[in-house]
Amino acid sequence: MPGMSTPETERPASEVPRPSGTAPKRTVLSWALWDWGGSAYSAVVVTFVFAPYLTSGVAADEVAGSAALGWVTGIAGVVVALLAPAVGTRADSSGRHRLWLGVNTFLVVACVLGMFFIRDSPGYLWPGLLLLGLAGIFYELAEVFYNAMLSRISTPSTAGRISGFGWGLGYFGGLALLVILLFTVIQPEVGLFGATDEDGMRYRIVAAASGVWFAVFAVPLLVFGPRDVPGAAAGPGGGVRGMVRQWGRDLLHVVERILDLFRSDRETLKFFLASAVFRDGLTTIFAFAGVIALGSYGFSGAEVIYLGVAANLVAGIGAVSAGWFDDRFGPRAVIIVGLVCLIAGSLPIIVSDSKTVFWVAAMWLCLFVGPVQAASRSFLSRITPPERAGENFGLYATTGRAVSFLGPFMFSTFIMLVGFQRAGAIGIALVLAVGLILFLPVGRPAEVRAQEH
Template sequence: MSTGAPSTVHRRGRAVFSWALWDWGSAAFNTVILTFVFTVYLTERVAVDPESGSKALGVALTIAGVCIALVAPVTGQRSDAGGRRKLWLAVHTGLVIVCTAGLFFVQNEPSFLVLGLVLLATASVFAEFATVNYNAMLLQVSTPATIGRISGFGWGMGYFGGLIALVIVLIGFVQPSVGLFGVTAADGLNIRVVALFAAMWFAVFALPLFAFVPEAPSSGEQVRHALLGSYVVLGKRLAWMWREERRTLGFLVASAIYRDGLAAIFTFGGVIAAGTFGFSPSEVVVFAISANLVAGLGAFLGGRADDRFGPKAVIVAALFGLVLVGGLLLVLPPGKAAFWVCGLTLAIFLGPTQSASRTFLARIATPGKEGEVFGLYATTGRAVSFLGPLAFSGFIALFGSQRAGMGGIVLILLVGLIAMLPVRSPDRPPEPTEVPAADAS
């Protein structure tokens, strides 16, 4: 081992931590805005009534999903070829921050609902584009032996970042009658200020990645074709994958289904807590804080289980737990205690499912094609992303109650679990070493 090894390990550790801090920062959008605070505000206080607000939210996110499905793999493909993952991650992160800050102008009147939905949907599109390049960077900060725990560390940081952000939001703005800076609930100001806070939170914690994570090398391909030509390249790539990488395609299809169920839990969890189980806005945030703590611990433990047992075992076990507990939540009496117990149990399985899905794909991705493959990962998920919102809003329309929407979410998770069973596991990683051989030079 050379004397430069400790310095290399230090740089790798700094890069891993900086990479994970982006997840910590992005939680301000995913957790505070998209799941527990602003979507609840839109459906409960801006819309005419929760049912119509929930259906409108589902429609807006379905449209966003279509946009992601059409564009995500091409953006990943072009960033691979040009070696510009960090550049495009910066651009898309900045656009999410701008849209999030724009939510400040959404007052609690029905006439502002469209503005809120447009900004929320647009931010979700660019957040997904950013995540494509962020996920592809996993291989830049890990080794085959540590990819599971580093992915789990990233997801755990995201959950804990969401937890801290929610605590600040709850104590500083949501719960008190007069919050920080004299903010009150008049015109929804206490929630609108939360949007500004979330934008600043994301901006601050995203910065270290751009300073300390090295840029990926170019794949060696020249981006000489126009944007439309990228779809021709993509079509050829898919045809090749059909011939040579059936496992990758099988995983993309299966994960698309169950990840849509996971997304529905995140998107509509706070809405269900408020509309079906009678949680107040403050109680929704308190529950979210507890759920993020439990989910973060689950992600850390799931990452270690991933390196030991493989990602497929983690995914299948976690999906089985989600289906079982989600079914119980559907049939139990709609009391707050039932939601607390079942909701926190669900949270245990969320992080491991997400983290192991990312490592499954990273382990089988063709070197130099990670951005494109994770773009396909986003696209296949969004190609069926209408399933979650449609099942949720459709079941509400069919059965006339918000609670019925949970049945559609559980059904999607079950179908995804069944589709995942025949997908072959990645090869087992090598045993971890103190210093990766590639770095000990």
């Protein structure tokens, strides 16, 4: 809580001033509710329902549909990697984090609502993939501004709890919407609003409901969130050409920032590299959990949904609970312990084909995924001056995207080398281990900030 101090969170006198106190509870809750709505979109649209509908229900064949989804996802990732740091830099210089969070949130919601018109016919595959790709781009750009707000609503002694609370509420939001849709739209023979499998109506309603859900829970942050800086600079003139020139200047500034980090603040640069690797391992766990459950353990489609519900519940509990440990012992300790436990939790999947063993291992993994994610965001927030929050979280998104191929590549490589699907867990464990090794030399947040000065 405010006023609490530990050796890890003490700051040098020369540090750029942070907020004098945690933001009002209404502001913190509004910030967390954005994640409640956005993570529900991620769980329902991207992971468990709509994307699988595109590849298996809309595409002419599942293999071609999955390949197309992979290409679109990859292209979207490249776009985010190119735009995120420059967009964050522009928001920092203009002081308009809340404005651009609102713009990108609106664009995500518009794309998701557009998915209602994607019927289960091959002619709708590419429009559906285009909407999914655009929604992914706008969502990740929105997250740059969202994460950047953490340093404005927390202090060094509360950043861990607030970050964990937001991440945990995000998992609970995904859980809540999954459960609601499972029993009102997905499972019933005729669901809410007359939802059936005809024309893919069941999945189209799910997409529309996800868009409405996100829009509703994003509103509080756009109303009660940290205000944009008064007298913020106007955007570049000259129409589209002026915007392109400004983007080029911002991107050049980002390159100069990376070079400056290499020369004078290598601890922060090492954190960007290490977190990019282990965050890709965390993402891969969720991306392939359902695939392994179906292919190696004989789960039914309904059981995969139940797995998703349980995964979000356990991950949310882990993220919220770990916030106290983050503020008490520091995010570095939470990240190291979490990664060790994740690596250990991968081993039972490699050696056992028991469904019970998989359930236990999966829940163990989910318990530590949220804490590592939240502590990583908390770590960066603690070492980032507020006036560079957008820029640093833009770099955070870009470095993550730069190695986003690593987890899936290692997962597939070990399946090919060993000859069975569960061996993919070896690849995930190795990615997490490399991330841990890269992270160990990184100092505590106070030490990183001291080095910068």
